[in-house]
Amino acid sequence: DQQVKQNSPSLSVQEGRISILNCDYTNSMFDYFLWYKKYPAEGPTFLISISSIKDKNEDGRFTVFLNKSAKHLSLHIVPSQPGDSAVYFCAATSNTGNQFYFGTGTSLTVIP
């Protein structure tokens, strides 16, 4: 069973608008969450993370929101740029930081 789920395989957004990527998890032991971006034929690159003691973390155009009661997190990209077009993975781990669980990814296309 997938413990981290990204239910939207793809998303298209106009340049300059907000992109919102969603992620749900089932394991209440998860307490650290990460977002990665992946271009074709490359390895994933780390974007932003959030600990369960926070409900928001911001880094430039990227903001991650965590709703623990709903077991839901989202990544907001504002404003979206064509270079943001990639596959985005969310991931989760517990406080041991050893086992990581990834979602299936959302392919974001930013239309110029």
Added chain:
Amino acid sequence: DAGITQSPRHKVTETGTPVTLRCHQTENHRYMYWYRQDPGHGLRLIHYSYGVKDTDKGEVSDGYSVSRSKTEDFLLTLESATSSQTSVYFCAISGPDRERGKSYEQYFGPGTRLTVT
């Protein structure tokens, strides 16, 4: 960019043959990981290492073994390759804050595309 290389980058092999993939880092980080990426599954952890000769299983470890005799190298071995192991394999290392328990982001290598025929 974190100094992580993977070799080979592409490999085609036959069912039943052993295959070893190599991950090499120049960052001297303690934690290293092997993942596989498949459509519909995202990335799944195969094995990880928390130091020389210290390894543990991940979510999908069956059919795989690993070894870490030096800090910089983490090897993934498919003892007898099967078609279900056709995949893209990624190695990752944790950042320097991992050992202080401050953050858990990982830095990935470029991947190895393995095809088992």
